[in-house]
Amino acid sequence: MTIRPITGREELDLFNELPYLLNDELADDLVQGRRRPEWMWIALQGDRLLARTAWWSRPGVGSPLILDLLDIDDGLPEPDRVDVGVRLLETATAATVPEGSPRPEYSRMVPPRWRDSTATRRPVQDRMAVLERTGARLFVERLRLEWQPRNPAPADRGRLRFRPPLDTDELLALMTRVLEGTLDAHSRDELTRASPREAAVKQYEEELARYRTPRDWWRIATLPDGEPVGFVIPAHNGYNPIIAYIAVLPEQRGNGYVDDVLAEGTRVLAGQDVPRIRASTDRANVPMARAFARAGYATFGGEINMTWS
Incomplete structure (x- = not known):
């Protein structure tokens, strides 16, 4: 297994072979400086992408702020999925996060009722297991909310x-x-x-x-x-x-x-x-x-x- 950062934007298609809802944002993130190729790591077996991980930051900030990508080929056998993820994450973290600095918080977007089926539960739990093997713990679970224009804007009740x-x-x-x-x-x-x-x-x-x-x-x-x-x-x-x-x-x-x-x-x-x-x-x-x-x-x-x- 080869573990390395991507060489640049020319490898973004390879990096995106594993699906996740942030994939469509990565090209622009690289342009805007929210990501850097050296913060985007992959684990390969020959030409097959086994896992990937990446950090995000604000433009102009010289160090990563959030670990927001950790994906594994869900077709791998059960013991291997977590092992591959751990090896990738530990190798990438050692090279990316400055020595002595705290590890950036991990963020994973999940379906609203992700615990309700094996299809949505297992991928989330696998990734959490990778993090737990490296010493992380669940900090908080959040709701993601959306208002759309088809809903009328709330009226002003005049109280304030x-x-x-x-x-x-x-x-x-x-x-x-x-x-x-x-x-x-x-x-x-x-x-x-x-x-x-x-x-x-x-x-x-x-x-x-x-x-x-x-x-x-x-x-x-x-x-x-x-x-x-x-x-x-x-x-x-x-x-x-x-x-x-x-x-x-x-x-x-x-x-x-x-x-x-x-x-x-x-x-x-x-x-x-x-x-x-x-x-x-x-x-x-x-x-x-x-x-x-x-x-x-x-x-x-x-x-x-x-x-x-």
């Missing part, structure tokens, strides 16, 4: 007022406050290492500030007297229009304001004549999942996140 943030400091102050009692697994994990303010600044700088869409799409929600209730960040992540962040302040929770805030974010993007709006939330964050469902967002898939402790 909406405006763009006054400045970055106002948004950071609200981002800090909403971390109290958060149900989001990534935020809760970040709070074990950082203060709420530090966590908010990191998320702003590493995610929100990088979106190239207009910041006047962003909305602060207030009561009629101007008191803040929460905020929503509509954006485009380079692949789809998204609800990047939505939150209600702790003291305002339980009043149903999340419906109003989400409706405003949806209206902002719908007003741009977008083909769809994507969002995601932790499967365990039942209140948020229900809010998306009430707003007309359908669950079209899921996501498995695994980490190395």
